[in-house]
Amino acid sequence: MEQAAIRAGARQWARRALDLLLPPQCLACDRQVAEPGRLCPRCFGQIDLIGNPLCAICGLPFEFAGAPERICGACAADPPPFTRARAAARYGDRIRDALLGFKHGDRADRAVGLARLVARAGQPWLAHADMVTGVPLHPRRLLHRRYNQATLVADLLARDAGVPGVPDLMLRTRATRTQGGLSGAGRRRNLRGAFAVNPAHKGRVSGAHVVLVDDVITTGATVTECARVLKRAGAAEITVLGIARVVRTGHATHIQSI
Ligand SMILES: [Zn+2]
Numbered sequence: 001m002e003q004a005a006i007r008a009g010a011r012q013w014a015r016r017a018l019d020l021l022l023p024p025q026c027l028a029c030d031r032q033v034a035e036p037g038r039l040c041p042r043c044f045g046q047i048d049l050i051g052n053p054l055c056a057i058c059g060l061p062f063e064f065a066g067a068p069e070r071i072c073g074a075c076a077a078d079p080p081p082f083t084r085a086r087a088a089a090r091y092g093d094r095i096r097d098a099l100l101g102f103k104h105g106d107r108a109d110r111a112v113g114l115a116r117l118v119a120r121a122g123q124p125w126l127a128h129a130d131m132v133t134g135v136p137l138h139p140r141r142l143l144h145r146r147y148n149q150a151t152l153v154a155d156l157l158a159r160d161a162g163v164p165g166v167p168d169l170m171l172r173t174r175a176t177r178t179q180g181g182l183s184g185a186g187r188r189r190n191l192r193g194a195f196a197v198n199p200a201h202k203g204r205v206s207g208a209h210v211v212l213v214d215d216v217i218t219t220g221a222t223v224t225e226c227a228r229v230l231k232r233a234g235a236a237e238i239t240v241l242g243i244a245r246v247v248r249t250g251h252a253t254h255i256q257s258i
């Protein structure tokens with residue numbers, strides 16, 4: 001027992017010594033920062049955080065302020081299956097760098113910083129959620145990437161909000177071709193039947209407020225399909241949170257779906 005305590009103490013000391021040798025790096029570049037999981041001032045200045053005014057449902061940023069509960073034309077014409085979607089930042093170079101290091105590098109510590117950005121966007125709803133989960137990757141892709149960054153961020157958000165994290169709430173029931181190069185309708189077709197609620201958790205979803213986390217919301221086809229499946233399983237409220245979201249400049253208010 002005592003030996004185990006000594007060993008644990010030694011390990012902790014070794015980790016602290018290593019932290020001193022390897023100063024924390026910026027989320028998006030190699031610059032040194034004071035605390036792990038932070039952005040350096042230069043990268044922070046280049047990240048376009050999404051704030052008001054935005055569509056109360058899909059979170060699409062509006063160019064001009066208006067009524068607080070205003071919704072965009074696409075949501076008015078064809079309401080999505082989720083209650084609301086928010087993303088921390090517009091997808092751009094610095095966010096891309098942070099996500100690339102996160103996906104393919106060894107810097108899972110970035111998850112902490114990215115989760116902090118997402119928590120900022122999802123704060124009003126995280127505390128009232130019944131569970132937090134991530135968009136599932138197909139097992140084959142998970143093997144290639146080693147971890148699912150959406151689930152990793154989801155678990156951190158759940159822990160900080162004090163609500164259950166259920167990483168295997170949803171299952172990817174079949175592999176899909178990559179979405180790049182597909183139109184919005186093509187993406188939706190590609191994803192039909194690709195997700196299911198894990199039978200082990202089916203009873204938990206009915207009447208629940210589920211927070212669903214994705215890394216980059218491009219057209220919104222993936223989160224829309226997942227939300228449709230959750231709604232079919234009886235979810236009462238679905239909040240989608242993304243690390244980043246693609247906003248096409250110039251026609252921001254005319255995107256058909258997120
Ligand atoms: Zn930086």
Ligand SMILES: [Zn+2]
Nearest residue numbers: 055058072075
């Ligand atoms: Zn909208």
